[in-house]
Amino acid sequence: GAVVSQHPSRVICKSGTSVKIECRSLDFQATTMFWYRQFPKKSLMLMATSNEGSKATYEQGVEKDKFLINHASLTLSTLTVTSAHPEDSSFYICSAGDRVGYEQYFGPGTRLTVT
Amino acid sequence: KQEVTQIPAALSVPEGENLVLNCSFTDSAIYNLQWFRQDPGKGLTSLLLIQSSQREQTSGRLNASLDKSSGRSTLYIAASQPGDSATYLCAVLYNFNKFYFGSGTKLNVKP
Numbered sequence: 001g002a003v004v005s006q007h008p009s010r011v012i013c014k015s016g017t018s019v020k021i022e023c024r025s026l027d028f029q030a031t032t033m034f035w036y037r038q039f040p041k042k043s044l045m046l047m048a049t050s051n052e053g054s055k056a057t058y059e060q061g062v063e064k065d066k067f068l069i070n071h072a073s074l075t076l077s078t079l080t081v082t083s084a085h086p087e088d089s090s091f092y093i094c095s096a097g098d099r100v101g102y103e104q105y106f107g108p109g110t111r112l113t114v115t
Numbered sequence: 116k117q118e119v120t121q122i123p124a125a126l127s128v129p130e131g132e133n134l135v136l137n138c139s140f141t142d143s144a145i146y147n148l149q150w151f152r153q154d155p156g157k158g159l160t161s162l163l164l165i166q167s168s169q170r171e172q173t174s175g176r177l178n179a180s181l182d183k184s185s186g187r188s189t190l191y192i193a194a195s196q197p198g199d200s201a202t203y204l205c206a207v208l209y210n211f212n213k214f215y216f217g218s219g220t221k222l223n224v225k226p
Contacts, residue, residue, distance in 0.1 A: 006158075034214065043119075043204065043216040044159075093158055095214075103149070104214060108158035 002028045004096050006107035013084055014115055021079045021110045023094030029074035030096035034104065035067075038091040050077040084114040117142045119207050121217035128195055129225050136190040136220045138205030143183045150179050150190050151204040153219070159204065163190070195224045 003026040013019050023033055031052050036044040048058045048069050056069035066088075068080040081088050091111050095104040118141045128134055138148070147166045151159040163172045163179040165188070171180040178191040192199060205217040 043218040044206075045216075046214060091156075103147070103161070103164050104208075106151070106159040106161070109156075111156065 002026075002096070002105040004030075004094065004105045004107040006094055006110050008110060009108060010111045010113075012113045012115060015085055016083055018080055018082045019084055019112060021081075021092055021094075021112075023077045023079070023096070023107050025075045025096040025105070028096070030077075031074060032097040033071060033077040034095045034097065035069060035077075035079050036093045036095070038093060038109075044093060047079075081112065084112070086114045088112065089114045117207070117209055117213070117215050119205060119215045119217040121203075121205050121220050123220060124218065125221040125223075127223040127225065130195060130197060132195050132224075133191070133193050134195055134222070136192070136203050136205075136222070138188040138190070138217055140186045140188075140207045140215070142209065143186050144209065145183065146208040146210060148179075148181055148188050148208070149206045150177075150188075151206060153202045153204055155202075162203075192222075195222075197224045197226045200224050 005024045007022045033050040035047045037047050038044045046059050047062045048056045050056045050069045050071040052071045058064045071077040091109050093109040095106045120139045122137050145167050149164045150162045153159050165172050165181040176193040181188045200223050202219040202221045204219045208214050
């Protein structure tokens with residue numbers, strides 16, 4: 001199957017700083033990528049849909065000024081958590097959509113800890 | 116509002132048992148349904164994808180069924196092994212943008 005990578009896999013930052021997470025589709029072009037957040041022992045919640053060359057579409061309740069999403073190319077989307085706070089600590093997972101069959105391929109996730 | 120529910124939340128079985136995980140969804144107008152495996156602190160591994168027009172999919176010891184009319188899917192694991200221990204997530208795709216996840220079933224297979 002298709003491969004999606006995320007970097008970094010784990011990051012610890014201080015409150016008030018910004019953190020950028022990269023999501024790359026390694027062997028296919030993804031016109032659309034998705035960002036999810038997973039709280040401990042909870043399921044994945046879709047945060048936003050990232051479309052190449054256009055603005056991201058955010059789910060209700062997700063602050064677009066806090067979670068900046070950029071999809072600069074067909075293989076790269078970035079999520080920047082701005083002015084991070086401890087409550088932003090979570091597991092962030094991206095996926096890239098395969099329009100054929102609508103299958104999504106998931107990255108390995110990024111564990112963010114804000115101290 | 117689309118909701119995806121998985122039961123049980125946790126399951127512990129001895130090695131070698133066959134088991135069934137359940138997933139139910141409220142809106143039957145789905146594009147597809149996927150079963151994933153998630154190991155602690157890790158990302159998702161896709162196990163099986165069932166298109167809305169299909170009734171089941173099989174891969175090795177895994178068999179997933181889909182009944183759209185009743186809003187249900189099951190994941191059957193045959194001859195379970197300790198290596199099968201993980202959290203299993205069911206996800207339903209309603210359109211290209213909306214992928215709804217269940218809260219998962221945490222499986223423990225005891226040697």
